[in-house]
Structures are given as structure tokens and as C-alpha cells.
Amino acid sequence: MSSTGTEPILQVQDLVKHFPVQLGVVFKRTVGHVRAVDGVSFDLRRGETLGVVGESGCGKSTLAQVLMRLEPPTAGAVRFHGEDIFGKRGKDLKALRRQIQIVLQDPYTSLNPRMTVGDIVGEPFEIHTEVAPKGERRRKVQELLDVVGLNPEHINRYPHQFSGGQRQRIGIARALALRPEVIICDEPVSALDVSIQAQVMNLLGDLQTEFGLSYIFIAHDLSVVRHLSDRVAVMYLGKIVELGTEDEIYNRAAHPYTQALLSAVPVPDPSVRAGRQRIRLTGDVPSPVNPPSGCRFRTRCWKATEICAEEEPALEVRQGGHHPSACHHAEEQHLLPG
């Protein structure tokens, strides 16, 4: 975890990304929309890590793709240092692309197997020649390999000659090459063994301190992001349902969905584990094409009442609460032991 400033580096406002659902082969008709991201707002502050957590399909990667300008938004605004990112073209867009980088989940499929590590890590310099003139590239790449804990002498090796954890380090070195301000980590450790996960998380923490990076850190479950995150946003079916500091989310969660996710966080002490109550969510996640009326979580929520089907709860700080949650019956609870 880092010491954070209060200045927002990235401001996301009512961001929406819908994908059309099309039928027909020759005459394509749009019969509906996947509401992958459906009105998401948050700030990312300089030097902080914002964890983004939610089940598969809730829109985390789509959010990342839109922030990276890889997918156009359906609606909403994103500002980087106060400037609208979607309006940027030409050299302004190129400059933006330097500043926001991504690290993906599966280091094997995200690295080209036919390129050497040196070519992979140095590839961004081909486009952004101003960062490293040709004569300096090899030295810069070796420096990057060293920074992420790889042997600089392995610059001519291929991805298959590295372990899973080492491949993820290659992906991180590549993301660092252009000295970005923001790195979006889309489940960077989910495919790795638990012991290797900790090493990669520690590396990301060290790099954040060294280079003053801001992270958006995406994960399926709350345990992975805890130690790196300053704040956490919990997503369900395209929306943020709760947003708070590490302490607010892990010790005072107010939304039933967050509480259910917390009840699944592993606890090392067996005596404590035995006394814990696990909240098991019943039913499947509803389709993002046709989300439930009112609160989207109501079909799986044990606290649901009539109002939950009628009125969509806003993400706001409720009476007696301390941080925003989107629930008509929000109630802060301490669920994790310790």
C-alpha cells in the first residue's frame, strides 16, 4: 500500500458500455444490449491502488478496455489530469497511451511466443521512439528486466523458457517501459500459484513506491486485492455497489453482496474459521442483457423487500454509514475476524 495524495489522476463519471446483441447472418438485427458497464463513477488518486472486485462477467475487463481506449464508450466521461480522454486524437492520443498501461491475466497468451523477451519488452519503444532512441533500447530493456527481478542476460530468451511468475514479470516490464502514471492490472495473478501470487503482488507494491504509480487492480475475490488496495470498488452486473477504503470494505461492509464476498475470504486460523458463518449466494448471476428491475442483486439477496424491486438504490452514503453503498437496507457489519 502506498501513501496517497488526494488529487484525482483519473475521474470516471457515469461510464456506460453496452454491446449490441445481434441476430441473423445476412440481415443483422440488434435484439438487445449486453449492459457490461452500466453507469460507473469513481476517482483514482495519484499514487493509490483502487481494487475492483466482482464475479465473472460483472464488467471489470470491459471497464479496463474502455479506460485504455481500446473500446469506445456508449456514454459517460473519463478525465485524465482533468482532460477528456475520449476527445483525444493524433499526438494527444499517443501521449495518453504512454501514460496508461495494462497488465493482463494470462502472461502466456498475452506474450507473443515467437518474439524474444527483449523484443516484447522493447516493443513499445518502436512506437514511442522518443522514449528510447534506437541505440539505447537494449540497455533500457535490460534495465527493465532488472527492475522486475529478471536476469538481464536472458534478454534473448523466448517466453516458453520462463515460468508463469517470470512471464508475468515480463508483462509488467513491458507495461513499465514507457514510464506510465497509471497501470491497470486486469487479474494479473489469477492464473498463478498462491506462493507466486504473493511475489508478484510484492513486486507491484515495490514498483508503485519506486515509480509513484497509480493502480486499478482488478480481481475476482476480495482476498487478493486487500494488501495492495487503498480503496476497493465492488462491482455487480455492470455497477459499483460499494466503494470504500480498505478498512471500510473489509471491516465495515454495508452491502449484502460485499458481505457475501467477504464471508468467502479464507481465514488462516482454524479455530476462527470453524466459528464463521459463510453466506452462500443462491441462484445464478442474472443476464446483463436483462438485469432485474430495481436493485440488480435482489434475485440473490436475503434482505430483499418490495422496494428493492421497485427502486434502484443509488450509490450513496446512507444514514449512520460512513462510505457509499447501493442498498436500501445497507447496514455496516464486521465480518472478518481480527
Ligand SMILES: Nc1ncnc2c1ncn2[C@@H]1O[C@H](COP(=O)(O)OP(=O)(O)OP(=O)(O)O)[C@@H](O)[C@H]1O
Ligand atoms: N466484445 C463483446 N461483445 C459482446 N459482449 C461482451 C463483449 N465483451 C464482454 N462482453 C460481455 O460483457 C459482460 C462483461 O464482461 P467482462 O469481460 O467485462 O467481465 P469480467 O468482469 O471481466 O469477467 P471475468 O471475471 O470473467 O474476466 C459479459 O456478459 C460479457 O459476455
Ligand code: SF4
Ligand atoms: S437494495 Fe435490497 S435487494 Fe439490493 S442489496 Fe439491498 S437489500 Fe438486497
Ligand SMILES: [Mg+2]
Ligand atoms: Mg475479465
